[in-house]
Amino acid sequence: MKTYKVGVVGLGHGGSHVRLTHEYLEQTECTVICDVNEERLQNTAGELDIGKTTTHYADLLSDPDLDILCICSPCHIHGQMVLAALDAGKHVMVETPMENESLERLWKIITMAERRHLKVQMDCPDRWIPESVKMKQLIDDGQVGEIYYVICEYLQDIRQQGGGGLMKKEGFRMGYGVKAQESVSAGAGIYAVDTARWFLGEDFTEVFAYGNRKNLPSRNVDDHDVALFRTASGAIARVQCSKAARRPYKEITKSVWGTKGTIESTGYLPAPPDSTGLYGCLVEDGAGPKPYTGPYEMRPIEVPPVPIPEWITEEMVRKVGHGGVEFFSWMDLIHSIENDCMSEINVYEAAxxxxxxxxxxxxxxxxxxxxIPQIADRHDEMKPLYPLPYGEASSAEL
Ligand SMILES: NC(=O)c1ccc[n+]([C@@H]2O[C@H](COP(=O)([O-])OP(=O)(O)OC[C@H]3O[C@@H](n4cnc5c(N)ncnc54)[C@H](O)[C@@H]3O)[C@@H](O)[C@H]2O)c1
Structure with missing residues (x-):
């Protein structure tokens, strides 16, 4: 079995990826870590026993031993780092978003992944979270009918979350001197956009969005965004994200409205003890034990746990976070590299x-x-063309 050598840049949440790839996942080994914060770099290296450290991302790009770069830096520089990693011939695992600054660079990322025949995964845990998986199953089974409306919300208050720790991430959450993290277009806001698109099973064609900054006026971007997306069939998605909502923290609230019923995941954490947090009013089939007889009511829907492989222990899940779903993201990327197939949130999906x-x-x-431009999957179409005659050409020539 090949051991993929991984380099991780950005050691906040990136620390979880270091642990997962270095200590837990058999097919990977984290050999180099990078952060501009020297203290954080040395602390992580010491704690997780990583041999090589650097404060220069360019050192990861030029390291011939590295197969995969894992990008966990602030959101607004992801795109540049992803493009450079692909240009250097590395597969990529990137925290959300893959790119949120420029459409032009998004196309370059796609083209470079195609040129170099490399795989990308955008790490969006929501695609593996049990409630989401169950909702997607109900949608795909036709139990919700034709979907005409989806709501996805991600609500946090960085003044409180992490004991107020997120407020101290003045580097990008607050935006002092650099770009602050946007609400819908960055971080976990991207999960909400991605989940809405995934549930709709259709691409967005257009969006109209508003934002305001009444809670954190000193930030240089809005702290509250509402975006209305539309698809070619006329379905609508409302994605709403807040960085400073005066209400309890919620993982993504998801609501899917279809011609046969409505399903809703409350997103409250922890989920109420008597339920999974997923409810449905499914008029024809009934998600509950009995057929639906009315009147309309939201009934709890059973959600099976994520089928985590046996070798993943409770301690691993706790240390990596997200109920262990981060493992799926990595296993899926490795599978896509080994089988030359597309990962769940591959470069086209992420784009x-x-x-x-x-x-x-x-x-x-x-x-x-x-x-919003339409982006076609070209992975299988490109396969017979490899090696591409211009495969070695650099990103400067794109
Ligand atoms: N999947 C999740 O649940 C989850 C959770 C938190 C954060 N995130 C994502 O992870 C990314 C980082 O967020 P965070 O909370 O860890 O932030 P953070 O500020 O704690 O960590 C970012 C790190 O990147 C370093 N950095 C900044 N510029 C750099 C550069 N040019 N080269 C090398 N290192 C650089 C900073 O010094 C810092 O240590 C964001 O995209 C965020 O949305 C994901």
Whole structure:
């Protein structure tokens, strides 16, 4: 079995990826870590016993031993780092978003992944979270009918979350001297956009978005965003994200409205003891034990746990976070590399979600709806063409 050598950049949440790839996942070994914060770099290296450290991302790019770069730096520099990693011939695992600054760079990322025949995974835990998986199953089984409306919300208050720790991440959450983290178009806002698109099973064609900054006026971006996406069939998704909502923290609230019923995941953490937090009013089939007889009511829906492989212990899940779903993201990326197939949130999937995020920002500035480009899967179509005659050409020539 090949051991993939991994380099991780950005050691906040990136520390979880270091642990997962270095200590837990058999097919990977984290050999180098990178952070501009020297103290954080040395602390992580010491705690997780990583041999090589650097404060220069370029050292990861030029390291011939590295197979995969894992990008966990602040959101606004992800795109540059992803493009450079692909240019250097490395597969990529990237925290959300893959790119949220420029549509032009998004196309370059796709083209470079194709040129170099490399795999990308955008780490969006929501695609493996049990409630989401169950909701997607109900949708795909046709139990919700034709979907006409989806709501996804991610609500946090960085003044409180992490004991107020997120407020101290002045580097990018607050935006002192650099770009602050946007609400819908960055971080976990991207999960909400991605999940809405995934549930709809259709790509967005247009978005109209508004934002305001009444809670954290000193930030240089809005702390509250509302975006209305539309698809070719006329379905609508409302994605709403807040960085400073005066209400309890919620993982993504998800609500899917279809011609046969409605399903809703409350997103409250922890979920109420008597339920999984997933409810449905499914008129024809009934998600509950008995057929639906009315009147309309939301009934609890059973959610099976994520089928985590036996070798993943409770301690690993606790230390890595997200109920262990981060493992799926990595296992899926490795599988896509070994079998030359597309991962769950491969470069095309990530690009569709990120194109929506870029359009949200544009709409807020332009005060009008913005078209979202359609992005086709070209992975299988490109396969017989390899090696591409221009495969070695650099990103500067794109
Ligand atoms: N999947 C999740 O649940 C989850 C949770 C938290 C954060 N995130 C994502 O992870 C990313 C990082 O967020 P965070 O909370 O860990 O932030 P953070 O500020 O704690 O960590 C970012 C790190 O990147 C370093 N850094 C900044 N610029 C750099 C550069 N040019 N080269 C090398 N290192 C650089 C900083 O010094 C810092 O240590 C964001 O995209 C965020 O959305 C994901």
């Amino acid at each position: 569709r979600t990120c194109a929506g995020a870029v359009a949200v920002k544009e709409s807020k500035v332009a005060h009008r709806p913005i078209s």
